[in-house]
Amino acid sequence: MTERRPIWTKSFINISISTFFIFIVFYALLTFIPIYVLTDMEGTATQGGLAVSAFLISAIIMRFFAGLILEKYGKKKILVISVLMFTISTILYVFIGGFTALLFLRFFHGIWFGLVTTVAGAIAADIVPPERRGEGLGYYGIAMNLAIVAGPFIALTLQPFMAARSIFAVLGVIMAIGFFCALWVKVDETPIAAKEEKRKLGFNDFVEKKAVPIASVSFFASFAYASIISFISVYAASLGLIETASFFFVVYAVAMLLVRPFSGRLFDSVGPNIVIIPSLIMFAVGLFALSQTESAWMFLLSGALVGIGYGTLLPSFQTLAIQAADKHRSGYATGTFFALYDFGIAIGSISLGIIVAAFGYSNLYLILSVFVLCTVFYYMWIMKKQKTAAS
Template identity: 75%
Template sequence: MTEKRPIWTRSFINISISTFFLFAVFYALLTFTPIYVLDGLDGTAAEGGFTASIFLVSAIIIRFFAGLILEKYGKKRILVFSVLMFALSTVLYIFIDSLTMLLLLRFFHGIWFGLVTTVAGAIAADIVPPERRGEGLGYYGIAMNLAVVAGPFLALTLQPYLSYSMIFTVFGVIMVIGFFCALFVRVDEQPVVKQEKRKLTFSDFLEKRSLPIASVGFFISFAYASIITFISVYAQSLGLIKTASFFFVVYAFAMLVVRPFTGRIFDSMGPNIVIIPSCIVFGVGLISLSFTESSWMLLLSGALVGLGYGTLLPSFQTLAIQAADKHRSGYATGTFFALYDSGIAIGSVSLGVFAGLLGYSNLYLVLGIFVLCIVFYYRWVMTKHRTAA
């Protein structure tokens, strides 16, 4: 029996910590920027929401070019440079004094977020032993999931006590630490060879073999957009706003409990035995939200969403990377997150319209049924993929 190669190497630990800090700052800014627009810049709620949209737009755009950039300049070089630029962009918030400047900075900041998350995900996949990729990327995904709780908690905790410039300074310091962690990530890659000029093709922007599973991720993230966008508003309408602050805490705890097991099961028994039950649990969690009337039901829904959705993201990312050749892991990661971010962006806007027509309760019911139907689409995608292979 061959000995298992380790996952928790120094490089894997450093890329995970750097990713955690990056996503913590991302979610902290996502929570804090609308508050800054309303109170610091005398803007409107719509303008505050636009700061999130414009950030995601630039992140999605750069993902289509990320694979080409990584191939041309190398993963380690792009990792260090993009983390540095993300950190510098974070520091620049200190000097913002108008809405126009803020929107321009958010667009600029999103470029580096899209690039760094693509290259970090590709490097994490390369560092992890191929036979333990499901388990390894599951652990790596914990960094992103914990940041969902840590980022907003930090922003909302600091907000009553510190000035806006001091809070942005704290975010900048966190990213400086993330930058130093990125410096110590070791990447085994071939030296970058200068290529002759040629006509760009579809494969220079997206990994064709990763598109089918990325499309499943798009629909899942579309449904998940209802959680990150409307859960606090929904809880407030139910008179449960105090409980809402613990929703993502329960979500993160439930995800942490199952993550060590689901990754190993993914590697040893295949993706279906993990993804199909997780889809069902996520769907049931959304349906449970639609019937929520008390605090315990809201927290139970948070646990179900954490058990389901928290497992789906790293599982789909693993499948997207496994579908491509090793040297195209950057293209595969960029393709997956381009569709994933698009689902979040489109869902955040369009579901707001549906919420106005249906009400939040009915919206979550419809989305729960929608996620259960995704199981059949996933089965079709996997069957077609195996047949083609």
């Protein structure tokens, strides 16, 4: 019997902590920037949304170039550079004076977010033993999911007591710690083949085709999840549950943490279907429960169901995307996966507002619960098609 190789190495711990701090800053700014534009800059809600969108647009664009950059310059070098530039970008908010400058900084910051999260995900996948990748990336995904709670909590807790520049400075210090952790990550680089003659760049230099099918499933899941990010607080306020809203993501995180160790092991030992299909169904049930919510306990129960369901999907989809590609293409696979995942969030945040205006919040979550159930059948079709192609 072969010995189980460990997941929690020094490099895995450091890449996970660094990622945790990156996503804390991301979610803190996602929450705080619209408030900052409205209050300190006396801007409009449209300008606040534009500042959020500029970041996401540049991040998505960078995803498609990330694989090529990692292949050319190496993962460790790009990790250090991208974390450093993400840290510097965070500190620069302290010195921003006008909205135009903020918009440029948001776009610039998004570039490094797109690159650093791609390289960090690829490195985490390389560090974890292949036979325990589902479990390992499940643990790695906890860093991103916990930041959903920690980032907004830090921003909203500090906001009444500190000036905006001081809050930006605190986030800069957090990222400085993240940069220090990144320096201690060891990466076994795949030897780069001898340089070929100059050739024209093709589709494969930007997208990992083998990762597209499962990444498209993640697009539909993140599209539905955009309703949680964008509207959960407003929906809670409309129900008279605004005090309960702040606990939604806390319950989400706790529920996710309880199932994550088991779901990762099941993924590796039994296969992805045993994890992903129930998780999609649980996510759909959580959205349905939200549509029927009238009380605080049901609102929080919905948070737990969404946490168990959606919180398990992200690392599972990422694992499948990386496993679909050749080992030396892990950077391309990670970039392709996150590009479609982020695109789902961005499109959902914009387009779901139309459904809300036409049908209301409860009907939005009802519609999306059916949408996610349909995604189950799409996922099963994708997996069946890939299995047929492999045989």
